Amino acid sequence: MVQLKDRYIRFDWAIKRLLRQKANFGVLEGFLTVFIGEEVKIVEILESEGNQQREDDKFNRVDIKAKNSKGEIIIVEIQNTSELYYLERILYGVAKAITEHINLGDTYREVKKVYSISILYFDLGRGSDYLYVGQNNFVGVHTKDHLIISAKEEGAIVQKYPSEIFPTYYLVRVNNFNEVAKSPLEEWMQYLKNGVISEHPKAPGLSEARQKLQYYSMTDAERYAYDEHINAVMIQNDVLGNARQEGLEEGRAEGRAEGRAEGRAVGRAEGELSKSQEIARNLLGLGMPVPQIMQATGLTQKQIEQLEK
Structure with missing residues (x-):
């Protein structure tokens, strides 16, 4: 049984209100590292229309500028908005994340890879898994091979899969998680669904969350x-x-x-x-x-x- 003192704040609230300071980035970095599947370091919380904190601002998004394990800059969009046209909403959010954070006059080379992570506490549709990932790929109609794009960068020919450039979408279906938390991903899912963090979590970021996200630590x-x-x-x-x-x-x-x-x-x-x-x-x-x-x-x-x- 979870003790009152061990009640933890829901993550979507925490990222909007409590984890925007650099001293608290460890929680967010752990979350992103587990879900994206590689080490992620946050550079800053981006200021955008979606990040405005108004009294009635209950359901919008948070944009994060981060570096992945290769030192590449990525933009992460996290949102918890329940809407009738949700897929259209995340497409719109990704487009804004890209356009809001490229300066006028920049070349298209400055467009950053975007990871869109949707934490869903509502029923989006049919599906038995609790985590779905989607990417943009171009597949040959007849050959079924995946197209690789060649581009000249800094005097060298660089080849990339479109999925390295186009957004990656993560749909985290919280209510579909019914597993025993054994892996880091499952530990995070347990926290997202039930607000439970084990005393000695193995997942990156959850030890920090135990210290910083206690419900009864708030005023x-x-x-x-x-x-x-x-x-x-x-x-x-x-x-x-x-x-x-x-x-x-x-x-x-x-x-x-x-x-x-x-x-x-x-x-x-x-x-x-x-x-x-x-x-x-x-x-x-x-x-x-x-x-x-x-x-x-x-x-x-x-x-x-x-x-x-």
């Missing part, structure tokens, strides 16, 4: 803000999860009644719109700003404002 005000954050995330995830399921069921029912492909498409669209409006009403009731509700539901500002009347 009363910090604990209150943290509890409100967790409540808001849980409510949003529940609302979105129920709406996805209900929207799909309504769409299928109407589609079956019509008996035609057109009926199914219309049914799904109407069901999803109805549930998106229901989500928006709930989030308005929570006091969430309209721009964030637009991101979460896909509704336009006008559609949301009509719900307030």
Whole structure:
């Protein structure tokens, strides 16, 4: 049984509020080293639109500039946003991470490799694993070989796989983890899901997390803000999860009644719109700003404002 004094702050909150100082980089470096699979050293937390810390800023991303084991600069984007169009959201986030951190006038050579790590505390879809990794590769339609790109750099011909340049996406499906923590990756997953860190963790970063991320080390005000954050995330995830399921069921029912492909498409669209409006009403009731509700539901500002009347 976990003792009260051993309750640890959830990681998505910690990276936004407590781990931005250089003295605390060890926790983040351990996390990245385990999930990316090579030693990572943080250079800085990048300042961007996504990193702004406003009172209503519950669901956005954190960008990190780091060096990998080869000394190459990489940008890591970590986000915990629950939205109806999540894959589109992470694509948008990666594009912003790339464009926000290249200076005007730089050559395309300055574009950095981006790792997008999504910590998902909600149901994204079907799949039995708790960690999925996706990369961009170009495969021959007939030969099935992988294309290797040749480029001239500093007088030498350098060959690279597209996956060395294009973003790598990690989807961490926290709720799918049901293993006994034996490996460093499993130790991190245990912490992400249950807030549990063993007394003598083997995984990089978790020893530091035991020292720095204790819930009862926070002030009363910090604990209150943290509890409100967790409540808001849980409510949003529940609302979105129920709406996805209900929207799909309504769409299928109407589609079956019509008996035609057109009926199914219309049914799904109407069901999803109805549930998106229901989500928006709930989030308005929570006091969430309209721009964030637009991101979460896909509704336009006008559609949301009509719900307030």
